[in-house]
Amino acid sequence: EDQVTQSPEALRLQEGESSSLNCSYTVSGLRGLFWYRQDPGKGPEFLFTLYSAGEEKEKERLKATLTKKESFLHITAPKPEDSATYLCAVSGNTPLVFGKGTRLSVIA
């Protein structure tokens, strides 16, 4: 059974304080790993897709990396508007299996 575990569950940062979110996964035949951002009461908003170990993607203050067992979402110099829940999902036997997410709060 495909599984995704995200840590930490919640993270509180000062504006400008860089950090990383972790996504550990077990999947039979990884087809892709996806990062989404979810604001309260809204649908997941696509951020990145990673397909193979060693791959990296970057967008503004966010950078996603992938190994054979985990992925990291690095946030550099975050701003209050980066506050959201960040979801990791894998595509394997099931189209998408999601983790519980990391709830990020960035304080000005």
Added chain:
Amino acid sequence: EPEVTQTPSHQVTQMGQEVILRCVPISNHLYFYWYRQILGQKVEFLVSFYNNEISEKSEIFDDQFSVERPDGSNFTLKIRSTKLEDSAMYFCASGRDREETQYFGPGTRLLVL
């Protein structure tokens, strides 16, 4: 920028009633999906639809659920006889291919009383 749309945004129904949730996927996408998220829990896969038929479904997607693409643009999820535990956010998603990125709609919040 093309996006997935869903209607209604909120739906309140009585237990045992039928509900239909509607979605308009991104126009050049071929794979369509429904997911649900119970308050405070993970997003869970329900069903995928390709070439006018169900391609994959989860254990959650039992006989009370059905999906349909009634025309060239809409994609619907029907719950035949709602239960209290069906209360959740229901998300529609679409993608160009099974392995490619899925883009999600804003969701329908369903409350069963």
